[in-house]
Every structure is written in structure tokens, then in C-alpha cells.
Amino acid sequence: MKKLLKQLKSGILDNNPVLVQLLGMCPTLATTTSVKNAIGMGLAATAVLIFSNLFVSLLRKFIPKQVRIAAYIVIISGFVTMVELLMKAYLFSLYESLGIFIPLIVVNCIILARAEAYASKHKPLPSVVDGLAMGLGFTLALFLVATVREILGNGTFLGFSLFGEGYAPALLLVMPAGAFLTLGFVIAAVQKIRNVGEDKARVEKLSRVEENTERGGTV
Amino acid sequence: MVNKKTVWGVTSIALRLLVICLTVAALTALVYAVTEKPIAAGERARKEDAICAIFTDAASFEETDMTGEGINAVYRVSDAAAQGLGWCVDYTGNSDYGGAVNMMIGVGLDGKVTGLQVISHSETFMDRYLDDSGRYNGADLSAGATMSYNAIRDAITAVEAMGFGGAA
Secondary structure (H helix, E strand, O other), rough: OHHHHHHHHHHHHHHOOOOOOOOOHHHHHHOOEEEEEEEEHHHHHHHHHHHHHHHHHHHOOOOOHHHHHHHHHHOOOOOOOHHHHHHHHHOOHHHHHHHHHHHHHEEEEEEEHHHHHHHHHHHHHHHHHHHHHHHHHHOOOOOOOOHHHHHHHHOOOOOEOOOOOEEEEEEHOOOOHHHHHHHHHHHHHHHHHHHHHHHHHHHHHHHHHHHHHHHHOOO | OHHHHHHHHHHHHHHHHHHHHHHHHHHHHHHHHHHHHHHHHHHHHHHHHHHHHHHHOOOEEEEEEOOOOOOOEEEEEEEEOOOEEEEEEEEEEOOOOOOOEEEEEEEOOOOOOEEEEEEEOOOOOOOHHHHOOOEOOOOOOOOOHHHHHHHHHHHHHHHHHHHHHHHH
């Protein structure tokens, strides 16, 4: 249980697929003009990740090594199609907003990477948790970028106007160039937080070593 | 060179891949069967909304027999007093760029297009010609600036050429 929680934390924070592994940047740039679209895309990709990881893990002894990538793509595109049909039936306005980026989930690097790097080598339950963790990490990254872009670039959050009529939005942010800039700054901020945390841990460890050697004993 | 072991090896790989493809296809077909009705019901509701948006007095509409290129259906629209208001053409046009654009085009009793509602599209630039509800906002169509533009303009031209007019 503790192991699974650790997996979740890793996928969402330390090993975030977008902000740390730098995967899945394309949908991050394209679907983050509004927070609603970002969350929708994140959850759709999470659903595909969970099911494709589960399927790949269940079939990991059956999929021939030589054609494994082809097999992963078949499985992933199958589940993306199922998610697309379900969205078209029950979540039409989100389906329309995300448009062509729903089928593009098939070539989202994160899903293929996790199938190859994790699901094909682990049992089904850890694979499902990995899919959930990476999916939530993806959604978090999308949410962060979209929050900046929607609030500053459109003056709204989840469609609700924040600043009233007089606000002149920074239109650059809702355009592609702004997407790159925002993503860059978000990654930099996250790396800074991670580095600060790592440096602190390193300094702590070093000071413990110093104490032990001062006492003249063994480490 | 090609011994029995290699032949079986390759065949086994191909067969296993086939099994995976068939399983995924079966699951997808299952989801398709489940979602077919809700998707069709949604399409119909959106068409009804489009007709009502174009003819605000519309109380009922019925499908006519008119056919033509790009036409999915032509509805005769009447108001509450069963007076004819005009026609709505369910038209699917093409933008060379993104594919099919499904529109509901309202035609008044004079044969002129009164309104255009886009029901579905996969265009990236369509939004500048539509307002929030998907209604064509009357933007200038004289210069074919983008393909989405052309889809709307060609649809209006085609419908006006169909020669509606007179009593509905």
C-alpha cells in the first residue's frame, strides 16, 4: 500500500511526465487555452493511460517482443477510439472543444512510454497505479499551464470572468507562442522547487556525516 | 535457409498480433454499439436547436423529399399557426482543409438565405465566423481568406441556387 502511494506521488510530482520527463508537450501546448479543456484532456488521457497500461500488463507475456510497439499502438488507439465515442455520446461540448486532439491522444508519448517502460514489465495492479499516477501528473501540468494562460490571457477562470469588463487580456498567452513561454516558465519554476528540495536534503545529509566524523567514530 | 522453426516463429508472431487486433476491435465494436443511440439522439437534438435558432417562431418542421448534392435533408418549417416560415437545409459542405462541415441553412420564403448555423465541424479557424452558439455572424465573405470561409460561402451559394421560393 505504501509502495502504491509512493508511486502516485512520484508520477504526480518527482517524475511528472510533462514537467520532469518532458513528454506529452504537444497536447500541453495545444489544449491549455482554457482550464476546462485542459482538465478534460488530462482526464481523457488518464482514462486511456489506465486502460492501456492494464491491457499491456495483462498481455505482457503474450505480446511478441519483435512487434511489441505495433501491439501497443493497436491497444492504445483502440482505447482512444472508445474514449472518443463515449465523449461524443455523453460529453459533446467537451468533445467539440478538444476536437482533433482527442484522436491525437494515440500519439501522446506518455502513453507509449509508460507501456514500454513500465506496463510491459510489471503486474497489472502496479501498472494501473502507474497509469493513474502519470495521468494525474499530466493533468496537473496541463492545469498549471492553462491556469496561467486563461487568467492572464483571457481574464477568466473556468469561464468565469475575473477582472470585469475593463481588463485588457495579454492575448499573446492564448496563442501558440504564449503556450511555449508559459510552459517554459512553469517547468523552470518546478525545477527550482525540486532543486531547492534536493539541495536541502543533500546539505542535511552532509551535516550528519560531519557530526559523525567529528565524534571520531565511524560513519 | 528457411527452416521449419523460422516459419513457425514468424507465423506465431503474426497470429498473436492478429489475436490482439481482433480483441481490441471487438471491444471497440462493443463501445460503438452502446454509444450509437446517444450519439444519434444528440445529433437530432442539435439539428432541432439549429432550426429553432434560425426561425425563432418555429413550432414544427417536417422533412421534405428534396435532394441534391451535399444535402442530408430539407425541412419545411412552420410556425404555431401552421403557416410556412421557410425551409431549413441540412447541408454538409466541404472545406478542402479540414473536411466535412455540417450546417443548417435557413431559407426564407423569398429563396434567400436567412441564417446559417454550424452543427459540427473540425475546423481550427471556423470560430471567427461564428458567434457563441455556432451561428454564422455575417462576416464578410467576399474574400476567400480561409478554407472555412469557403465552406460557408459555397454552402450559401449552393442553397440559393436551389431555387426555393413561393409559399412554403
